[in-house]
Amino acid sequence: MQVSVTVNGEEVSADVEPRTLLVYFIRENLDLTGTHVGCETSYCGACTVLVDGKSVKSCTMLAVQADGADITTIEGLADGDQMHPIQEGFWERHGLQCGFCTPGMIMSAVGLLAENPSPSEDEIRHGIEGNLCRCTGYHNIVKAIDYAASKMRGETPAPAEWEVNA
């Protein structure tokens, strides 16, 4: 079946089997491999992308269901060389280790901050509980999202723990 979508601002179309999951369409047909497959069963969230502005686990959707949609993947988040504040937050606050869950975690955070620009720690934790990370224990992911939220509100982020403890 023919699927036409806008991905990271570019119109693309491809002929796919009806059973093709959106994540495989993104990875294998469009060669955008920043979106990862961790479970294929909608639990881990490594495949999270934005579909029409909402964060969606792309293994939960068939490619054909996304026909006509506007999709943003991790590759489309930065503004040229300027990282999105959430990407910057993950870098600044050590919000990643192996990096495999990171693109999905970042896209999920984009969705979270779009809905709630000033989340509390508890709201961040519940906001990303659909995205699994095995490396960080989430501590610095929470800090990274808090950093980004501050930046996006035009405020100065709270200093890092290592700045406070130094």
Added chain:
Amino acid sequence: MSTTSALGGVVRRREDPALVTGTGLYVDDLKRTGMLYAAFVRSPYAHAGIKSVDTEEARSLPGVKAIYTADDVRHLGPLPAQVPVGQARPLLADGAVKHMGEAVAMVVAATRAQAQDAADAVFVDYDVREAVVDLKDAASDRLKVHDGLDSNILITWTTPFGADDAAQSALADQIAEAKAREDTVTVSLEMTNQRLLPTAIEPRSVAAEWNSGYGEMTLWSSTQMISAVAGAVGKVLGIASNQVHGIAPEVGGGFGAKLNVYPDEILVPWAARELGKAVKYTETRREAAVSTIQGRGWIGTATITGTPDGEVVAYELDAICDMGAYTQNFTVAIPFLGVFVGSGQYKFPTRLKLECVTTNLQTTDAYRGAGRPEAIYYLERILDHYSREIGMDSAAVRMKNFIPNSEFPAAISPVGFAIDTGDYGTNLQAMLDLPEYAEMKTERDRLRSEGKLAGLGLATYMEVCGFGPSGLVDLGFSWAEYGIPSAFNGSGLVRVNPDGTANVIIGTGPSGQGHQTTWSQIVSQQTGIEMDKIRVTYGDTKEAPITIGSFGSRSAAVDGSAAFEAAAKVRTKAAKLAAHLLEASESDIRFEDGAAHVAGSPDKTVTWEEIAKVAYQPHLLPEGMEGGMEAHAIFSPANATWPFGSMACLVSVDADTGDVKILRWVNVDDCGNVINPMIVDGQIHGGVAQGIGQALFEDAIYDSDGNLLTAGLIDYPIVTAADVPSYELHRTVTPTDINPMGVKGVGEAGTIGSAQTLVNAVVDALADLGVKHVDMPLRPKRVWQAMQDARG
């Protein structure tokens, strides 16, 4: 509680720009021209004979290129294993399957979906047999797992390690006497340390391409030990090791599960050579549950004999450890790592008996901590229990029984190992003195006064890491079985290029530990070359002189030391050259900010660019100096390293549902000197979360037929962000004396110390109800049941 290392600075990770923008390359991201995809037919039974494998229908499906069974690969022999005690694993099941998920056939097809479709269409006729699942049943030898083995018990580890029978019976006599003393009490608990699924978020993935003209195999694998995997491929397929180009690109988490050689890592390159096409295989999440190794899986009884005032006179642990069906990389050596730390930081006589049994379950092997979390769990749980039974504060009991500082530097643990450095009392006292600790106590008491169930858990830990000493080869620890006869050396190569940039090639196999950053710091600190001019690489067998990989929290202590020494060699040569160029004395040369300076003469300076340029123009060099600017160092430590620490947490337990909530979590860890505190703390965070996961949720549950009931993330829940608090970390610093930077290792400490801390807290919350122990995982139903049972 400060950092004393000269390195000791936070540097943002150099890995991250690629990883946060989606440009990092993992194996499954790889595409090659004409690439084919593999899928496996896996056994749905734990134990069965294979009557026939019918591939006819599958072969007729679209895109199918080949289907292989045992008949096709038998000539390759079994899967090599590092410590080959037990039954070797056939590459594909040959006549029988011994665990659910065992690979029976491999399908290669044009697309991933076609390969899976064809695998589903292979019909295997099984003759189902009774499976050995229960550990005590396995140890009884009522039913044998493998006809070719004399017993299901593969090996029994005892203490004192290496002692003869006489010494062991002397220890038994000593303990019997202690128990008979009228002034001692003996307490015991039977406890389970359950099987776990390591669950890296990136499933394992392997790809290979054969170039017949070059006679070269290129192999990409998501592994922590690329040299061993490439070596095994060369050995099994008959290719010289220098003709197998192994590459481990980004590895999406390992935790020990990628510290192995798997059948697919041999069969994919084999099929690539057979078919003359690149082949890739990526396991699915459900497959990973049964095709990747599992961890833990002990049942055991821990016993303490001690005086009523807290002096422990004997500790005993009798455990049965589940090795699963086949022996892979370390399998029976994992409980042995538990023996290393079997007596923890304590001085009391310790008798361990760890029976390693084979079962009809998936193989167990290294999972974060690997033998050490199990051993420390039993020790710290029974110490907590003993303290409660004699009515003493468990911290006071621990203090009373620590190996005293006066024993160092010659301390030998009761189980027979030399310990590098330790200062256990100071570390625990640091925890007890923290305002956080006092606040947790106050909060627990406040919650209790409101009628709530709340508990404060405390536990200390010791680990052993930084493997390792060359002599471990005599105990079977080397990659020799994979055709790489090397001890667990560190390797570091530092090369300064003609333009003054540097390449650092190290023998590690990281999966998120930030080695590019940490090694940049090490080499920059040694040479004065700016960090942004240093490129650190690893995981490529063509580049690295030798790659042992990353496991056992060894990388900084061993490969870090090698890079440190290689950089020192480069600095020494560069100092000679700079002295020549500046007409100064070599001893006055200092390296800083990308240049060599002459002490006391601020105007005399030569940049690394200038030094490097001359180094590659030999006619400009001083007489006798070779051209070039590089050095390689192999580092072989004299001992392992022995980190330690204390953890505490506050929990509440819902009296109606049994739901456990972690309110606060505090650590005081001691991993020696610290290179990058941000990265070190990150390792602790993740390690603690995995220990919490074991304590609260994770459980590889098999039914009595050996079917894994928890093969997906809904049935096997790992910790989410909403399950854990922010961690409050502190440290004491007791540098090791066995490597030049004084670093010990930190990758596993969080996991080794945390599960018992949490269980101790929950038992503290429920103790007034009469609960003495609850087996992990402490899911609400189990905690609720424990409360009901205690209430009668």
